[in-house]
Amino acid sequence: MGAALRRSARAVGHPVRPGGRATRRRRWGALRARRCAGLHRPPTTRTPGGAARTHDRRTGHRAHLRRRTLPTRRERDDGPVARPPGERVTPVAAAAAPGLRVHTASRVEDLLDPLLERLRHGSPGDPFTPITIVVQSRGMQRWLSHHLAQRLDPDGRGIATNLEFPFPGAMIDRIVAACRLVDAGPDPWSPDRLVWSVVAELRAGMEHPELARLVRHLAAADAPVDRGTWALARSIADVFDRYALYRPQLASRWARGEAVGPDGGSLDDRSRWQPHLWEALVARTGVEPTERLQRTIDRLRDPAGQIDDLPPALLSFGISGLPPRHLDVLAALATRRPVELFVPTASATRWERIAAARRAGEPRPDAVHPLLVSCGRLLDDAAELLLEHGSIAPTSAEPTPPPTLLEALQAGIRGDRAPDRDEPVPLGIVSGRAVDRSVQIHACHGPARQVEVVRDVILGELADDPTLEPRDVLVMTPDIDTYAPLVQAAFGGTAQVPEVPVTIADRHIGRTNPVADALLAILDLAAGRVRATEVLDVVGRDVVRQRFGLNTDDLDVISGWVATSGIRWGIDAQHRERAGQPADRVHTWRFGLDRLLLGVTMADEDDRTVRDVTPHDDLEGGAVEVAGRFAEACASVFDVVERCQTPRPFAGWVDLLVQTLDRCTAAPTGARWQLQEVRQALEGLRDDPLDDPTEDGGPAGELVLDLGAIRTIVEGSLQAPRGAAGYETGAVTLCALVPMRSIPHRVVCLIGMDDRAFPRPEARAGFDLLDRDLRVGDRDRRAEDRSLFLEAVLAARQSLVVTTTGHDVRTGEDRPPAVPLAELLDVLDRTATTGDPSGSVRQAITRDHPLQTFSPRNFGDRGDGTVERPVSFDPVARDAALGRRRLRRRTPFLGSPLPETDISTDGSVVADDGVVALEDLIAALLHPTRFLMERRLGVHLREYATEVDDQEPIDLGNLDRAAIGRSLLESRPTDHDAWLRARLSSGTVPAGTPGHVRLAEVHDDVRRLWEHVAGLLEALPEGMSTDPRRLPVDLELGDRRLVGTVDGVLSGASPPTTGVRLVASYVRPRPEQLLRAWIAQLALTAGGVTDLRTWIVTRGRGGDDPPEQIHLGPLDGDPDTARQTAIDLLADYVQIHDLARVRTLPLFPAASPAYAEKGRMVAAHRAFEPNPWMPGSGDRDAYVEHVHGAGVSLGDVLTSEALRDEFASLAVRVWGAAMGHRSASEAAGGPT
Secondary structure (H helix, E strand, O other): OHHHHHHHHHHHOOOOOOOOHHHHHHHHHHHHHHHHOOOOOOOOEEOOOOOEEEEOOOOOOEEOOOOOOOOOHHHHHHOOOOOOOOOOOOOOOOOOOOEEEEEEEOOHHHHHHHHHHHHHHHOOOOOOOOEEEEOOOHHHHHHHHHHHHHHHOOOOOOOOOOEEOOOHHHHHHHHHHHHOOOOOOOOOOOHHHHHHHHHHHHHHOOOOHHHHHHHOOOOOOOOOEOHHHHHHHHHHHHHHHHHHHHOHHHHHHHHOOOOEOOOOOEOOHHHOHHHHHHHHHHHHHOOOHHHHHHHHHHHHHOOOOOOOOOOOOEEEEOOOOOOHHHHHHHHHHOOOOEEEEEEEOOOHHHHHHHHHHHHOOOOOOOOOOHHHHHHOHHHHHHHHHHHOOOEEEEOOOOOOOOOOHHHHHHHHHHOOOOOOOOOOEEOOEEOOEEOOOOEEEEEEOHHHHHHHHHHHHHHHHHHHOOOOOHHHEEEEEOOHHHHHHHHHHHHOOOOOOOOOOEEEOOOEHHHHOHHHHHHHHHHHHHHOOOEHHHHHHHHHOHHHHHHOOOOHHHHHHHHHHHHHOOOOEOOOHHHHHHOOOOOOOOOOHHHHHHHHHHHHHOOOOOOOOOOOOOOOOOOOOOHHHHHHHHHHHHHHHHHHHHHHOOOEEHHHHHHHHHHHHHHHOOOOOOOHHHHHHHHHHHHHHHHHHHOOOOOOOHHHHHOEEOHHHHHHHHHHHHOOEOOOOOOOOOOEEEEEOOOOOOOOEEEEEEOOOEOOOOOOOOOOOOOOHHHHOOOOOOOOHHHHHHHHHHHHHHHEEEEEEEEEEOEOOOOOOEOOEOHHHHHHHHHHHHHEEOOOOOOOHHHHHEEEOOOOOOOHHHHOEOOOOOEOOOOOOOHHHHHHHHHHHHHHOOOOOOOOOOOOOEEOOOOOEEOOOOEEEHHHHHHHHHOHHHHHHHHHOOOOOOOOOOOOOOOOOOOOOHHHHHHHHHHHHHHOOOOHHHHHHHHHOOOOOOOOHHHHHHHHHHHHHHHHHHHHHHHHHHOOOOOOOOOOEEEEEEEEEOOEEEEEEEEEEEOOOOOOOEEEEEEEEOOOOOHHHHHHHHHHHHHHHHOOOOEEEEEEEEOOOOOOOOOEEEEEOOOOOOHHHHHHHHHHHHHHHHHHHHHHOOOOOOOOOOHHHHHHHHOOHHHHHHHHOOOOOOOOOOOOOHHHHHHHOOOOOHHHHOOOHHHHHHHHHHHHHHHHHHHHHHHHHHHOOOOO
16 A cells, blocks of 8 residues: 555655655645645646746646645644744634624725635634635636635645635525525525426416406416416516515515515505415415525524534625625624625725714715716615624725826725816827827727727737736626627637637527537527528538538538528428418428439429429539438428427426437537537426425426427526636636626726617516615616626726727717716716817727728828827738728739730640630620630639528519520420429429419510511521521631531521521510620621521510510621621621730620710710619629729729720720611611
């Protein structure tokens, strides 16, 4: 055993001294005793400053600790042993006498010395008895443990252990249990358990006249418990809990059957149900809640009363306020045990004045400092309540150093002094900014910008002060759920932006655990219409996606499938019927998935349908496997959704939810705790409310709940805080602005101090009687928020940084700050002076930030020719700011023309064979910007993303109508009914009668086109074939060669010299149709078809209007002249094509034909701008904006006379001949 102990000691770094077995046994026994007493000194390492550092095994952070030693067994048996030089033995004094004593100070650090004195001279004699210190939060626990260890030993060696830190509620429960006056077990009047009894009583009292007004809007007694019933019961449970805590006399009278109000008077008819329900709940639970605490108080005050298992002394640290009833319990305990409260307050001076007034029998004096007047009411109430039970021992503050603006502000608050207008603190100003940056106010555009600004401020503070570390920075917000993800994104850092290490506290499981988040999303899905976007959101969550083997690239493909397959909402026809809609399967998930899976085995061709479902023609290769996995994921999720529609007992719901975790989620590798954490939370739900000793199974076991109720219960459970995670980790701490989070830090940042967001509004129940009789100590959310703001201001030791939404993120309009922040600015104006009558302090310390991170103002450019200190640490944003400056100078998209020859991927030059494809020529003339990007640079921009829509179509959009009409025009189906079924089964048209009507309209439009074309065919000359032919094009144009094909040519001879070309188009006349037909006409004419006529037949402008046509007759002159004219025009077009390959051209598909037709620039400018009611109109598409800039106008492109001349020249060269020939042909009377 001795050898094993020596090996164990060496393994952990302890020295093993030689000696006999008895000596070693005594030493190890003493070591264990000292460990248990929190006095063992573990191995230490020397820091650069020479102090020894050690690790706190209890709290997980490093600590400095002073040694405190007790006599070991050898010392008791054999007398004192020799100790190393400098090691001291501190005797333990007798425990303090019973009584309640309150220590107060304006700085929480100032409370450490009296606490240490109490620990040194009032610790329990038994080293195995832990010291109990009640705290309000785990953050305070860690801060206190760290600083106790740091102050106990000037050499910085030792650990702080054998300290227990219960919360106030848990300590009160422990005191009650120690008196043994109530049955052991959970309190049936805690809100989480009382709500079940309230539900049972509401349903049992449906016919009772006192409850009739309350329950008349609830579901019937034999119906499942719904969300409304549960929400009402929860509100009642919360309000009744406050009655027991803040109005015990009222609750006691109700339990005796007295229907009185808080003021002792009678209740109105609207409130008489409350004492009746209270009396019924007392009867159901067998417990009167106020009696529980009152009997405890009586037992504690009885000297002969027996109490067990309580610490010999009770200490409380850092709690600024407790409910009155809890103070009564502590005061009663103080008759049996010493109870000492170490209470921080905004102004110890203010508390001394209140105490003096109370001793003199005078009313509470008014506060002097403006912030204490507006934000200190709850602190004054706490002083009044504490003075009722004990004495206050103020702690002297440390001398104040030379004041900064922050220190001057805090000194005025702590001393409760009005700001001195006669002797304000001088504030140095440089370039309009305060040199003193101890108080900074930042006005931003919205939450995301606030977080970016705070990140840059923290980086600036760390850069300016080498002694400052991330753990010295605290970031607080009133809306942790909104700001936490923004902070995670902004503080994470990139390859260029420095990372700010941050830990987030006060977030509940539902926000931090992706498995819990996915479970809540599935329950939300089950409670809704199962919309397309909602299902994609569920399947796209990492824990669900990984469960079914899908990756992020698959999700983009799946989104496209969902959009094009016509899925909108509803699982199937029956699911839609339950939602009160017709039982139509079109646009449901079952319909869309059937389309996808049919597309795996067959193509969408010949208007094929299978059981009224058209196959989705976009599945091949690896997409087949993705479709199968997606279908499996949908099947699993939809099965859970269907099962959730059946109400069931609470235990059955828990079983279903646990099964859902296993079936639909999978935690990533190394994160199995995520799944286990949620499973434990659900199992805890099963065990907690069902443990009701008053009935067989309790109310939770006999009630049947629907989906809405269980969704509310689960969400409330998963919103439980995660304990101490996030505090004292060495990183920046982000936490919620809640009581007791204002732990001192060198830098305190407050984000989200927006008007109407802070102080936070409180939704109190309309039947809460406490609102009608407010008393000292009552909870007030808005007053609490003001008090928290004041605590946060006082918690900053070096810098206070506050951000607010000072400008609307959309309109840029000024927004006022939160009212407490505005009051702080008023105080600062009176506390300090800039020395400049025209400038105020608020202007000097407030910075208005631009909307974008890449604004030049963030990098010192104030826009007025002056330069100031940059505020951004983002090099990417800096580069973007420099890029904006270049854009202002309208830097060309291409600095110089591209080489005429192409470069292959391996860097070699591709030989130019001089061949120009006919389609490339048309593309270059129609849209040279797109041609340059796609055909030469290989850049393809998505102009219209396929978006998933949750609303089923009620009409055909222009694009869908054109696509259906074009398909019908080209296919000319012989079976109209089959075509109609295929279209109705494609999910792209409205379901039912609206779809039939719109398809009939499209069919009529196409029929009129067919009839018009048939009339033209009947007018063809004798011998002309009616079967269209595809003619090749192969022309020599100097050193260039034009090749391609032209479709739809009707001719008689071969090779043809005479011909007719018919082009039918469902869309209405557009310039693009003319240019395409004109280029084809020139190509055929140059190839020998010199007597060629082209008719372009399009849909009429109105619903019943006849089709319109464009006629292009043969070129003028004899065949040779016509052929030469065509060759010359094509050669000119090829030159423009060659220019479009090497540089951007001022030639546009809408503006250029408008100018060619009208001859006026105003027409070109009008055509360039898009029509908001016509998608795809105008010229400002993705390609033009990419080359010339977002929001560009034609005037922005044509910035010089040379560019305007080139625009006019190109418009006439490309479009002039086509429009002139069209006009001449139609004027000459082409066929109709």
